[in-house]
Amino acid sequence: MSAITCSHVDKAYGATSVIRDLNLSIEEHEFVVFLGPSGCGKSTLLRMLAGLEDISGGEVSIGGKVVNDLDPGDRGIAMVFQNYALYPHMTIFDNIAFGLRRQKVPAAEIRKRVEAVSRTLGLEPYLGRKPAELSGGQQQRVAIARAMIKTPKVFLFDEPLSNLDAKLRNHMRVEIARLHQSLKTTTVYVTHDQLEAMTLADRIVLLKEGVIEQVGSPAEIYRRPGNMFVAGFIGTPNMNFIEVTVGRSGNGWTLTGAGTVLSIGGSAFHLQHGDRAVLGIRPPDLKTADAGTAGILQGTADLIEFHGNDALVTFASGGKEISALVPARECPVLHAPVRYTFEEDSIHLFDATSGASLRKQ
Ligand SMILES: Nc1ncnc2c1ncn2[C@@H]1O[C@H](COP(=O)(O)OP(=O)(O)OP(=O)(O)O)[C@@H](O)[C@H]1O
Ligand SMILES: [Mg+2]
Secondary structure: OEEEEEEEEEEOOOOEEEEEEEEEEEEEEEEEEOOOOOOHHHHHHHHHHHHHOOEEEEEEOOOOOOOOOOOOOHHHHHEOOOOOOOOOOHHHOHHHHHHHOOOOOOEEEHHHHHHHHHHOOOOOOOOOOOOOOHHHHHHHHHHHHHHHHHOOOOOEEOOOOOOOOOHHHHHHHHHHHHHHHHHHHHHEEEOOOOHHHHOOEEOOOOOOOOEEEEEOOOHHHHOOOOEEEOOOOOOOOEEEEEEEEEEEEHHHHHHHHOOOEEEEEEEEEHHHHHHHEEEEEOOOHHHEOOOOOOOOEEEEEEEEEEEOEEEEEEEEEOOOOEEEEEEHHHOOOOOOOEHHHOHHHHHEEOOOOEEEOOOOO
16 A cells, blocks of 8 residues: 555645646655755645645545545644754753643653654753754754654655755765664655755655656666656756757768767667757766767867866857766866767757657657
8 A cells, every 4th residue: 555645636826726637656665755946846745745735636645545634633744844943942852742742642651752762863962952052953853853753654854954054964864864764654855955855765756837747766867867857957967958950870860969960879769860859968978089089079178167086077069068077087178179979878869849758668
C-alpha cells in the first residue's frame, strides 16, 4: 500500500489555478522531494497533504485512507517549516514536550520520549537551555525533535534549512539523511535547492506551474531529463542548449548549428532529416579536443571562472555562447582558442518546438 496517494488533485484560489490534475504515489519509507522554481506550488501541495490547505478537487489518501476532510491532527503527519518558531520563554525540553503535554501524555512517558528523541538528534546537552542559547542548526534540530516525538507516519518538511548558512545547511542535510536512514519514516521534503534534492531524495518530483514535469530518481532526472525545462533546471553549471538542424548522412546524422557541423550516430534518438532540434550538452561533458579533430565546438575563451579543481570556460561558437567545465590543468588562458568535443552518450536532443526529449524510450 502506498503511504500517500494524490489522485487528480486540483487547487485553485478563486480563478487562479495553482495545482492542476496532479497524480502521484509515494511509497512507504520513501524520501520524496518536491523541487521546482519559486511559485510552482510546492508548499501548497505539501500543505494540502498536511491538511492546512483545502483541496479544490481530487483525492489525497494517507495510509490507504482518504484524508480530504480529515483535520491535520488526525492525519498521522508531522511538519517542519522554514520558520520553525520555537517558544522563546520555554526550555528546549519543554519545547520538545509541548505537543505531548497537550495530548495529556503522562509525565514519565513524556520524559522517556523527549530523552530518546534528544539522544537521536544530539540534543541531550541542551535540554535545560532556552532557544536563544542555541545555534541556528541546534534550533532547527529542536524543531525536528518536536515533529519526531509525535512518531508520525509521515514527515513533511518545507524548506527546513533555508534559514541556515551554507555550512550549517550541508551539516543538517547530512543529519536529515541519517535520520531517515535510521527511522525510515516516509518523508516529503520541499526545496528549490537542487543539491538538497539530489542528495536527499529517493525520488524527485519536479514541478512547474502546478504541473509535474518529471518524477524519477536523482540519477534518472539528471541523465535522462524528459524535456528542456527539466534539463535546464537540474545540473550546475546549467546545460548548454544549441539550436541545430538535423540532416541525414550515411548511416548517421549531422547536427548543424553554432557555426559547426557535428556528426552523431543518433540511434538513441527519434530524428528526421530537416528537423529543427535543440542539442543539450552539460558543461562537464565537453572534453578538450585534440588538434585535427573534426566536428567540434570551438571559439576563443571569453570568460574563465576558476573553481579550484576545475574551471568553467565560456566561449562563443558561431555566435552561440557555450560553457565547458574542464580540469584546472586544461584551463586555457583568456582569449586563447579553445576546441571541445563530446561523447555521444552524454548528449541530449529536444524537439525545438515542444521541448520534449527526442530520446527513444
Ligand atoms: N492564499 C493564496 N491566495 C492566492 N494565491 C496564492 C495563495 N497562496 C499561494 N498562492 C499562489 O500559489 C502559487 C504557488 O505558491 P506556493 O507557495 O505553493 O509556491 P512554492 O512553490 O512553495 O514557492 P516558493 O519556492 O517561493 O516557496 C503562487 O503563484 C502563489 O502566488
Ligand atoms: Mg514554498
